[in-house]
Amino acid sequence: MYLTKKQYERPVIQRVNVGLMNKYGTRTEYEPVTHIDGNAVADLITAYGSPVFVLSEKTIRATFRDANRAFKTRYPKVQFAWSYKTNYISAVCNVFHQEGSWAEVVSGFEYQKAINNGVPGANIIFNGPDKSEAELIFAINNGSLIHIDHLDELYLIKEIEPQLQKRARVAIRVNMDTGVYPAWDRFGFNYEGGQAQDAINKIMLNTNMDLVGLHCHIGTFMLTPSAYAVAATKMSELALNVKKKFKKTLEYIDMGGGFASRNTLKGSYIQGADAAPSFDQYAEAISTAILNAGFTEADLPLLILETGRALIDEAGFLLGSVISNKRLADGRRATIMNFGVNILFTSFWYDHKITPAQPFGQHNESTVLYGPLCMNIDVIRENISLPPLKKNDQVVVHTVGAYNMTQWMQFIALRPAVVLIDMNQKPHVIRNKETPASIQKEEEMPAYLKEFKI
Amino acid sequence: MSIKKNIAISESGFIFDPSTGNSFTTNPIGLEILQLIKEGREQNEIKKHITAGYHVDDNTFEKDFYDFISTLQQLKLTVENEKKND
Amino acid sequence: MKKRTINIGVTGLNAIDSPGPGVPVIRALRESTAFDVRIIGLSYEAMEPGIYMHDLVDKTYQLPLPSAGQQALLARLEYIHAQEKLDVIIPNFDAELFNFIQLANVLKSNYNINVFVPTLEQFEARQKVNLYEYGKKHGIDVPKSKTIFSVKDVYSLEQEFEFPYVIKGKFYDAIIVYSTDQAVAAFHRIASKWGLPIIIQEFVEGQEVNVTALGDGQGNLIGAVPMRKQYITDKGKAWSGISIDDDKMLQMAKKLIQSTKWRGGLELEIVRTDDEKYYLLEINPRFPAWVYLAVGCGQNHPEALVRMAMGETVAPFEKYDVGKMFVRYSYDMIVNLNEFEKISINGEL
Known part of the structure; x- marks a missing residue:
């Protein structure tokens, strides 16, 4: 008898509505994904727990090489700098450093991380509005590139001159109108209003600062490559102006990041995988603009790119399990997962692709996916079509490599392990699962609060 | 509890309620359960039947069965059995 | 002589009060003198009337919604192609065009399915937000417009x-x-x-007039018929309309198709002011639902589109009948529940 038993699936029934799609109308999320780089999802969960983040080194390197090829075949001098804030687990950073990336950091903490990873000071770009005096002194003496965000920072560098062993190698961050909304005018100096030129003038008159480049970062998740063409043109104009006015050739133009990944933004009708421009499209827009700007061959600046999201997002997976199913008061199906917005921060702005990790039959159900937190905002997907999942069934959340492993919160639950699957399909833990001790060790208990009676 | 008498259930899992004009779809196991209820089988019999035919434990099926029944009620596909006078 | 049969997939079977162009396109194709057709309906919802019009549509398959993405669409088309050996697909919905445009090359090279649609650049350039610039570039009057992102811009x-x-x-x-x-x-x-x-x-005051037109992708206007709406529904859709003799509208269509090298069908929405000025309001990148009027006026645009899709060179239409009207009507079909069941459960009928 046992041998003839059939695969069980939860019974489901739903109304046929006009406009309600059957399996022919639903997304590809229906296809199960049972393995990641040759490792069974079930095995990974057994070994490292559930939930667990998994990164594919193969995908990271392949994506990086694709981006590198797209730019290097179009422009003679290209340098990538790994955006630490996107994912600064050291093993991940070092994969990028092995591929030749510099480090791009936006805080003293990230700067320290880059140093600890062994990145030479000259290959660290220090961005962001918050650089303390001590951090600036350290980074300047270390030969790093300082991207000045505001006038107070510019003056601070002037003031700390006595403590500097060398001239500061600086660039300014420029913001501008590229025809996209919102314009990121809170960072850097405005181009159209003349602030940028003004800041350049101030630096050029200063003896302890050496203006070596220009930096911009026009936005995030930019789906229109043409905006980069506008930005690259304006940056080139600025650089050519410096040449004209001060007879000074700038070493580089840093176009920042902001390339979109294959995630689907909430409210987007088009699937992210179809909407995201390729590296070739971004590279074409940027390279063409700089090459046509009027630089002599000798003066062509090094093109620096700080792409983060588009290089790592697709290499990341979150594996998790079903805690429970319930039916909401209005009849909708709800499924509670063992991961929530605490570790999947990006579910606030993406409709993440989520697939079951075991094979299923033909039917599916519209479901709300909740996380495990005791918080009403803990919603992973407001509406997703999935096969009938039961307790302990496993799922794979796709395209989670960017920002989750840095923006995750230690809130209510501890953060899970992160596993990197190497080029030979061997998994390595690159960040341990947190324990109560990892949180407790930073706390202090005043003596008078140690005792209590209930 | 039983399924409304006039409900049409087709082999494909398509269900039509002629009194409301609503149509529904169900998966193969849902279809099997519906047919068993329609035949007048009791819950225990249904459980025995399904757990014998499928890879599922009693507790899991019991939860799913209750959920399925409550959905049927919500969709107004059921009627309460009249009390029999013994 | 027996005509060859072309297998054509057609979307937009929603012949409802705000109709899609699928059913009129199919009627036009069935009247072709150049070829016979087998029509494969491609639907998104089980209630699209075209699904149940068996004298017009030979077989219907459901497609994944455009928001499901290209991978899902391609997988479904692959399946349909295996059953039906599609020669041509005519997409008729704005929302699906992006996907079909992106897939056109793969469909041609992997399955020899011909999709005669505008390029992505043509499709994007005529989007509402870009139309003002588009008009300037191609020398066509478009009411002055501006794109704003914040309500504070309203005040300025x-x-x-x-x-x-x-x-x-x-x-x-x-x-x-x-x-x-x-x-x-x-x-x-x-x-x-x-x-x-x-x-x-x-705001440009005047009379709204429309043109349905067809470009060959080389800059040639293959056909164009101007129409004035005579009676519109509360949704602003034409309930009846009449073909008119207006050379300026034809010239606008010609200029646009020449300078953009437009490939495929399109509809121009135009305002004609009292002082005989013409302003382009919108470009719809596909045939309009009233495209059958063009057939009635002697220009079978869908037939010409299929011939071009199959690689033929088509000579431009020289004339059309002026003063032909269309009057739309609605019609209650009787449908058996088992047909609804089949399309709902199996996704095919």
């Missing part, structure tokens, strides 16, 4: 736009406003429905 419009002006959504909806207060209210109403940006457009 007074220098640029005179009242009344029109507030338009990215995809649909337009409200004429006569004061800044009305403009702010309209901004919020449309933004909540269709999102940002909002398009501000100069």
Whole structure:
């Protein structure tokens, strides 16, 4: 008898509505994904727990090489700098450093991380509005590139001159109108209003600062490559102006990041995988603009790119399990997962692709996916079509490599392990699962609060 | 509890309620359960039947069965059995 | 002589009160003198009337919604192609065009399915938010318009736009406003429905006229028929219309198709002012639902499109009948429940 038993699936029934799609109308999320780089999802969960983040080194390197090829075949001098804030687990950073990336950091903490990873000071770009005096002194003496965000920072560098062993190698961050909304005018100096030129003038008159480049970062998740063409043109104009006015050739133009990944933004009708421009499209827009700007061959600046999201997002997976199913008061199906917005921060702005990790039959159900937190905002997907999942069934959340492993919160639950699957399909833990001790060790208990009676 | 008498259930899992004009779809196991209820089988019999035919434990099926029944009620596909006078 | 049979997939079977162009396109194809057709309906919902019109549609398959993405669409088309050996697909919905345009090359090289649609550049350039620039580039008058992202921009419009002006959504909806207060209210109403940006457009008073046209992708206008709506529904759709003799409208269509090298069908929505000026309001990148009027006037545009899709060179139409009318009617079909069951459960009928 046992041998003839059939695969069980939860019974489901739903109304046929006009406009309600059957399996022919639903997304590809229906296809199960049972393995990641040759490792069974079930095995990974057994070994490292559930939930667990998994990164594919193969995908990271392949994506990086694709981006590198797209730019290097179009422009003679290209340098990538790994955006630490996107994912600064050291093993991940070092994969990028092995591929030749510099480090791009936006805080003293990230700067320290880059140093600890062994990145030479000259290959660290220090961005962001918050650089303390001590951090600036350290980074300047270390030969790093300082991207000045505001006038107070510019003056601070002037003031700390006595403590500097060398001239500061600086660039300014420029913001501008590229025809996209919102314009990121809170960072850097405005181009159209003349602030940028003004800041350049101030630096050029200063003896302890050496203006070596220009930096911009026009936005995030930019789906229109043409905006980069506008930005690259304006940056080139600025650089050519410096040449004209001060007879000074700038070493580089840093176009920042902001390339979109294959995630689907909430409210987007088009699937992210179809909407995201390729590296070739971004590279074409940027390279063409700089090459046509009027630089002599000798003066062509090094093109620096700080792409983060588009290089790592697709290499990341979150594996998790079903805690429970319930039916909401209005009849909708709800499924509670063992991961929530605490570790999947990006579910606030993406409709993440989520697939079951075991094979299923033909039917599916519209479901709300909740996380495990005791918080009403803990919603992973407001509406997703999935096969009938039961307790302990496993799922794979796709395209989670960017920002989750840095923006995750230690809130209510501890953060899970992160596993990197190497080029030979061997998994390595690159960040341990947190324990109560990892949180407790930073706390202090005043003596008078140690005792209590209930 | 039983399924409304006039409900049409087709082999494909398509269900039509002629009194409301609503149509529904169900998966193969849902279809099997519906047919068993329609035949007048009791819950225990249904459980025995399904757990014998499928890879599922009693507790899991019991939860799913209750959920399925409550959905049927919500969709107004059921009627309460009249009390029999013994 | 027996005509060859071409297998054509057609979407837009929603011949409802705000109709899709699928059914009229199929009628046009069935009247072809050049070929016979087997029509494969491609539907998104089980209630699209075309699914149940068995004298027009030989077989229907459901497609994944455009929002499911290209991978899902391609997988489904692969399956349909295995059953039906499709020669041509004619997509008729704006929302699906992006996917079909992106897949056109793969469909041709992997399955020899011909999709005669505009290029992505042509498709994107005529989007509402880009139309003003588009008109400037191609020497066509478009009411002055501006794209705004924030309600605070409404307050600074007074220098640029005179009242009344029109507030338009990215995809649909337009409200004429006569004061800044009305403009702010309209901004919020449309933004909540269709999102940002909002398009501000100069209000041009006049009569709305339309052209259905066809370009061969080389810059040649293959056919064009201008029409004036005579009676419109409460949704603003033409209920009846009449073909008119208006050379300026034809010239506009010709100029546009020449300078953009437009490939495929399109509809121009135009305002003709009292002083005989023509302003382009919108370009729909596909045949309109009233395309059958063109057939009635002697220009079978869908037939010509299929011939071009199959690689033939088609000579431009020289003339059309003026003063031909179309009057739309609705018709209640009787459908057996088992047909609805089949399309709902199996996704095919």
